[in-house]
Amino acid sequence: MKTLLEEQKTWKEQNEEGRASGRMKRSVQIGHFEVERLEQYTRKENVKIYGLKEEQGENTTGVVLDLAKQMGVDIKATDLSICHRLGSTPADDHQRKKERTVIARFTRREAKATFMRAKKGLRKREDLKHVYINDDLTRLRSKVVQEMRKDTGILRVWTIDGKIHYISKSDGRQSIRVLDLLDNLRDIGWDEDRIKKLGVCLDI
Numbered sequence: 001m002k003t004l005l006e007e008q009k010t011w012k013e014q015n016e017e018g019r020a021s022g023r024m025k026r027s028v029q030i031g032h033f034e035v036e037r038l039e040q041y042t043r044k045e046n047v048k049i050y051g052l053k054e055e056q057g058e059n060t061t062g063v064v065l066d067l068a069k070q071m072g073v074d075i076k077a078t079d080l081s082i083c084h085r086l087g088s089t090p091a092d093d094h095q096r097k098k099e100r101t102v103i104a105r106f107t108r109r110e111a112k113a114t115f116m117r118a119k120k121g122l123r124k125r126e127d128l129k130h131v132y133i134n135d136d137l138t139r140l141r142s143k144v145v146q147e148m149r150k151d152t153g154i155l156r157v158w159t160i161d162g163k164i165h166y167i168s169k170s171d172g173r174q175s176i177r178v179l180d181l182l183d184n185l186r187d188i189g190w191d192e193d194r195i196k197k198l199g200v201c202l203d204i
Contacts, residue, residue, distance in 0.1 A: 039138050043162060046106075047115065047134065049102040052067065054099045060083040061080055064080060072118060073115050079107055082103070085102055086100055087101075109161075119133040144198060147198060148166060148188065151190075154188075163179070163180045
């Protein structure tokens with residue numbers, strides 16, 4: 001039989017191994033969050049445009065420039081480095097179930113900022129109210145934003161260059177919080193179960 005001293009030593013060793021394992025898992029997890037943040041940074045100049053009518057053989061850059069003109073935004077072809085539809089091209093109009101999303105990458109931050117500010121006017125235009133413009137978010141960040149918009153404790157949520165901005169009821173309307181590294185999800189006030197539903201585990 002083990003002596004009390006031996007049992008205490010074994011327990012101490014197991015406890016230290018457990019803490020070391022927890023620290024390692026936590027370090028890996030934080031690393032994953034940092035990778036996600038860096039991935040979001042690479043999308044910083046991108047926007048996604050939903051609901052734009054699609055035509056066979058279209059010039060997608062021209063479509064985006066035409067939308068900007070209708071929004072009252074003066075941008076040029078040189079302000080855009082990439083414009084294309086996401087997903088495979090349908091064989092004909094009959095096979096298209098809905099308009100494919102357009103992704104556009106800006107070459108100038110000022111041009112993107114002007115374009116994004118003007119999107120507020122889309123809801124006032126009968127011919128454009130079906131068009132939506134958002135930042136190009138990572139899958140996880142997009143899920144977080146969707147969940148925040150369901151939260152009755154949050155008055156408003158929006159993104160600027162991929163960073164999540166929100167106004168909480170508990171803070172009052174004048175206080176804007178910014179969420180960038182998703183390791184800070186607890187700051188929203190969510191419990192562990194709600195966070196785990198997003199595929200995130202913080203209780204290591």
